[in-house]
Amino acid sequence: MLLIKNGRVLDPARRTDAALEVLLDGERIAEVAPPGKLSAPDAEVFDAAGLIVAPGFIDLHAHLREPGQESSESIETGTRAAARGGFTAVCCMPNTNPVNDSASVTRFILDRAKGAASVHVWPIGAASVGSKGEALAEIAAMKQAGVVAISDDGKPIATARLARQVMEYCRSLDLPVIEHSEDVSLAAGAVMREGVTSTRLGLAGMPAAAESVCVARDVQLAELTGARLHFAHLSAKASLEQVRSAKQRGLRVSCEVTPHHFTLIDEDVQYDSRYKMNPPLASREDREALIAGLADGTVEAIATDHAPHEPALKNVEFDRAPFGITGFETALALALEQLVHTGRLPLLRVVELFTSGPGRVLGLERTIAPGQPADLTIFSLDRPWTFRASESASKSRNSPFDRRAFQGGPVATMVSGKVVYPSQAAARQGGRL
Amino acid sequence: MPSENVTHRFHDLLALEPLSADELRFLLDQSKPFQEIQRHPLKKLATLRGKTIALAFFENSTRTRISFGTAASRLGADTMNLQAESSSVKKGESLLDTVDTLNAMKPDCLVIRHAASGAADFVARHLDIPVINAGDGTHEHPSQGLLDALTIRDRKGTIENLNITILGDIQHSRVARSNIHLLGKFGCRVTLCGPAMWVPRELEQLGAPNGSIRRVFQIDEALDAADVILVLRVQTERLHEPALSANDYVLLYQLNAERLRRAKSDAIVLHPGPMNRGVEISPEVADGPQSCVLEQVTNGIAVRMALLFLLTGSAAEQSEQPAPEAQAKSVSKQH
Numbered sequence: 001m002l003l004i005k006n007g008r009v010l011d012p013a014r015r016t017d018a019a020l021e022v023l024l025d026g027e028r029i030a031e032v033a034p035p036g037k038l039s040a041p042d043a044e045v046f047d048a049a050g051l052i053v054a055p056g057f058i059d060l061h062a063h064l065r066e067p068g069q070e071s072s073e074s075i076e077t078g079t080r081a082a083a084r085g086g087f088t089a090v091c092c093m094p095n096t097n098p099v100n101d102s103a104s105v106t107r108f109i110l111d112r113a114k115g116a117a118s119v120h121v122w123p124i125g126a127a128s129v130g131s132k133g134e135a136l137a138e139i140a141a142m143k144q145a146g147v148v149a150i151s152d153d154g155k156p157i158a159t160a161r162l163a164r165q166v167m168e169y170c171r172s173l174d175l176p177v178i179e180h181s182e183d184v185s186l187a188a189g190a191v192m193r194e195g196v197t198s199t200r201l202g203l204a205g206m207p208a209a210a211e212s213v214c215v216a217r218d219v220q221l222a223e224l225t226g227a228r229l230h231f232a233h234l235s236a237k238a239s240l241e242q243v244r245s246a247k248q249r250g251l252r253v254s255c256e257v258t259p260h261h262f263t264l265i266d267e268d269v270q271y272d273s274r275y276k277m278n279p280p281l282a283s284r285e286d287r288e289a290l291i292a293g294l295a296d297g298t299v300e301a302i303a304t305d306h307a308p309h310e311p312a313l314k315n316v317e318f319d320r321a322p323f324g325i326t327g328f329e330t331a332l333a334l335a336l337e338q339l340v341h342t343g344r345l346p347l348l349r350v351v352e353l354f355t356s357g358p359g360r361v362l363g364l365e366r367t368i369a370p371g372q373p374a375d376l377t378i379f380s381l382d383r384p385w386t387f388r389a390s391e392s393a394s395k396s397r398n399s400p401f402d403r404r405a406f407q408g409g410p411v412a413t414m415v416s417g418k419v420v421y422p423s424q425a426a427a428r429q430g431g432r433l
Numbered sequence: 434m435p436s437e438n439v440t441h442r443f444h445d446l447l448a449l450e451p452l453s454a455d456e457l458r459f460l461l462d463q464s465k466p467f468q469e470i471q472r473h474p475l476k477k478l479a480t481l482r483g484k485t486i487a488l489a490f491f492e493n494s495t496r497t498r499i500s501f502g503t504a505a506s507r508l509g510a511d512t513m514n515l516q517a518e519s520s521s522v523k524k525g526e527s528l529l530d531t532v533d534t535l536n537a538m539k540p541d542c543l544v545i546r547h548a549a550s551g552a553a554d555f556v557a558r559h560l561d562i563p564v565i566n567a568g569d570g571t572h573e574h575p576s577q578g579l580l581d582a583l584t585i586r587d588r589k590g591t592i593e594n595l596n597i598t599i600l601g602d603i604q605h606s607r608v609a610r611s612n613i614h615l616l617g618k619f620g621c622r623v624t625l626c627g628p629a630m631w632v633p634r635e636l637e638q639l640g641a642p643n644g645s646i647r648r649v650f651q652i653d654e655a656l657d658a659a660d661v662i663l664v665l666r667v668q669t670e671r672l673h674e675p676a677l678s679a680n681d682y683v684l685l686y687q688l689n690a691e692r693l694r695r696a697k698s699d700a701i702v703l704h705p706g707p708m709n710r711g712v713e714i715s716p717e718v719a720d721g722p723q724s725c726v727l728e729q730v731t732n733g734i735a736v737r738m739a740l741l742f743l744l745t746g747s748a749a750e751q752s753e754q755p756a757p758e759a760q761a762k763s764v765s766k767q768h
Binding site: 194195196198199200201202203204270271312315316317318319320 | 450527528529547548549550551552554555569570571572573604607610633635636638639
């Protein structure tokens, strides 16, 4: 048993912001009560004085690279980085090698996670065989094996016809479809967002429309099929406007935004491949629209799109570098820096974007109440620290936020009643336990 | 001269965009004595004797490579040559590994041509020796921008406040970018003309605050009152996306004698070469009295001699065999 005392509990699902004590018993929350009301003489005590106690963070979008690309990341290292970032559950995209397009690959991932993972690993299955956009994958079998959603992430579901089939099928299976919306013909050859900066640098740019044209297709297919459709990593104002209006029409659509898209813009790209990801960093105006969408409820979740690449792959000419940056360890700190400390979003709303927001996308309740999973994220609003990529738990170093100084970030992560970050021993030594 | 007041410590030359008008003027002034040398019967100096210049051409180039090589040899330097065709790049070696290998042979300067925009910048961040960008993707070609400006200054007497018209595929031209940045800083009015997909509106925001850039899609309008016309090579491999017919291009944008009459009577015509005669430029214009194409080539050597001279540290450290006039000038700059 673990008793978390002296903390400020923020629970967006119940609109709670109060001084409460939380008692964990094994894998479940046993009790939640005002200070001094709980008696658990046998419990170990975690002192959360000056800290926020929140439901466990869920990352809807990450690449753990296992199986197949273990030189960049593994389930073990990736989830250790996730735990450091305050995440208690990570949804891993299927673009591994082999692609997670069958129950056997799904089971492999879950088996590996059982032995090696610091946090819950929730696999996402491919929509099509090999994510090639041709034949429908064995979605029902993958659901039975444990996938929580379906996606051909890395690229969109190739054709409108296939996207329609996937949506129809997933509706009948009650699985959300996660779409990486991109018109690949408009984006062909591009390495960043099209605009004054791409023109100045002479780098091939993709217009914002490369994303929003495909969002338009997918919104209409969601309307046609009634599917639960979630848009991954939206970056363009025009995309968000379509999601907002689709929601007003009552469609079951949702979307996520990454920390790098609400922090950086295309002007930050200076031939440094740590600023290269897909969708690429957008315009100043788009960034403003993303923050507005995070504030007004258009966006359900902040998701990292953690995309590790080993240095040899990334330390090349900008044109040749693969898309993607790491994201677990800096996500919360960037949200505090960009959204909370600036006064743009209330803290409770930001916590919602990491907890009950992504929970809703997956059809899960995410709250601090008796009987709920004993997954908690404990963080500081103001503790100064500096992110150093060289000290990251990830195998990869490809972060544009290397050596950035932050105010506030994760302090402890609890999964199934156990402290997974920092180690139980470190927490004791630090006087928290 | 205003350029006398500039502090010149150029370590690399990667782009013209970050340079001030004074710095650019200084580079042009430094090229002048080397222009003289091109007219001498004996053209070889010993200024850079003992120095080695690495010419790393990861993309095919004949004229720029020969120009840099000739510039180096006329300064008395040795060169080491890497050409994409014969290099380990074909065997899958990374750019940094290739460059590290060259650097281990201890050159004093690296001249790099590469198909990826930003490649020179990327390499310069990695190496301690000076790096000269000899053209990176569709970004910049700074020595070409300088030699064009030198040619313009010789013919027009100034590079200030001129009407400049650039014709062709601006979007994919590193030559155009270097020219836009340089000329904008001298208050020139730059008109960009070509099919709309080659002249995106973002180009209008590239200029310096005191210059102006406009887009025009009709060639006659673009040539009105032009002092200088820079014709870009139509890269046939660029005619693909979206497929634009070469015939259409000739019909709409070829610079021919009749169209040239729209420009000022003393207008000059530049082309970075190699020309596609009969495509972007008609033979009579290419060979006509207003064409400066061959002067550009000669000036290219002078500009590149000046750059190698300034960047290989000779200005700072040596004195035994000074280049005429230029040596004395730049030594005084160091103090």
